[in-house]
Amino acid sequence: MSEIPTAAISRLVTYLRILEQLEGQEIARTSSTDLAERAGVSAFQVRKDLAYFGRFGTRGMGYTVALLKRELVRVLGLNQTWNVVIVGVGRLGQAIANYPGASDYQFQYVGLFDVSPELVGRQVRQLTVRHIDELKDFVRDNKVDMGFLAVPPERAQDAAQALVDAGVRGILNFAPVVIGPRLPEGRPSEGSGQQEIGDEWRAVIVENVDFLAGMKRLAFYIRNPLLKDPTGPETPA
Amino acid sequence: MSEIPTAAISRLVTYLRILEQLEGQEIARTSSTDLAERAGVSAFQVRKDLAYFGRFGTRGMGYTVALLKRELVRVLGLNQTWNVVIVGVGRLGQAIANYPGASDYQFQYVGLFDVSPELVGRQVRQLTVRHIDELKDFVRDNKVDMGFLAVPPERAQDAAQALVDAGVRGILNFAPVVIGPRLPEGRPSEGSGQQEIGDEWRAVIVENVDFLAGMKRLAFYIRNPLLKDPTGPETPA
DNA sequence: GCTTGTGAACGGGTTCACAGCT
């Protein structure tokens, strides 16, 4: 049905961040022009993006920071608690677990998983690292919503499959690989009515955060500056 | 000339990764259909993306992995050495510095910078952490091409400005803030001919890697699954 | 026959101009 550009969602996140900054500076009102400048987009864009979700401003006046912020929080689904597990507790996984800002919005790290005997059993950020074999039971018992995947690339597909089998609804994939339903080995699926392989993936959302890709895009645009990058969405990874 | 979708560049990076995997499995040939399946896009898309840069296949035959890989490396600018500094050597900066895969393509970390007295002087990955005041001289003397920005959000704008003043050509920004030329405080610029404030940013490419944003996008799409996210594992038949 | 390469059609996202409210 609805047609909301995915890029608009990324921008909403940016607007929200800016509103928080404004609130921190005790600035109570803003405008599409002001937000646009701070976000690095056009004022048209700001108004259009907001219009997808409602009418949050006052004509002639602009937006009140507190109200618009509250609305964006609601729109983005940040007014609920999200239970998160991190799979892969190496340097990157630990950096993520300790990065400030996640808990601001009720993202709660409830479990850490790894396979390494050196890590399993250790405490990281008040949590005991568990073996990945325990993932499925843990996700069920703790109502886990999403998994962050920070394992080495060669383990990413298996770990992703484990997360999906365990029943998470979304994966934030930090590994530099495409994860998804495993391709049927032989010929492509000739859907004969019964359960498709990979169907568990149907309802799972995957979002990628790939800094190696960002690095390579950067290299490209430095050498080809004429094709200027519109503050690229790490969107399509 | 300059009409290459930025999304196409992201996909080229993905294709390249897939080609490396194929090479690792000693698979010598592939096709647009095969690449498309593995990348999670359509075969049309693969062919169109490649067509922006040349003709790399053989009709009726497909692509040879080694050749296509070599061409993508060239197109993306990965056949040269890139000297990189990391600004911000906290947990995230260290995780980046130690993440494998960067050096595969001649990305060389040549300098680490921070302001914290506890970090400056310490050794991380064979490099001594320097104070950020030394950045400008260092960038000049070491022909630094790009800077990775892994400082806390409140320091990001200043650190970015320091990188730009120092003369880097690109910034990979891990901080969850929009960085850019500082807005003139008073009224907007009335370009009166002389040097604009923020002009040093003209030629600088900024690429963002923001996992907090990814997390929030994920929350949104979990709650609104109908608006399916294109980065997802959909394999357009 | 099979797979690439590409001009053209299509569709969706951004830009615009202006209507509508304060």
Place this chain on the structure above:
DNA sequence: AGCTGTGAACCCGTTCACAAGC
């Protein structure tokens, strides 16, 4: 007057169908 909200125009990226070549 000032700024938001929005239908319509525009433009760009994706999809398509088919021509070109092995």
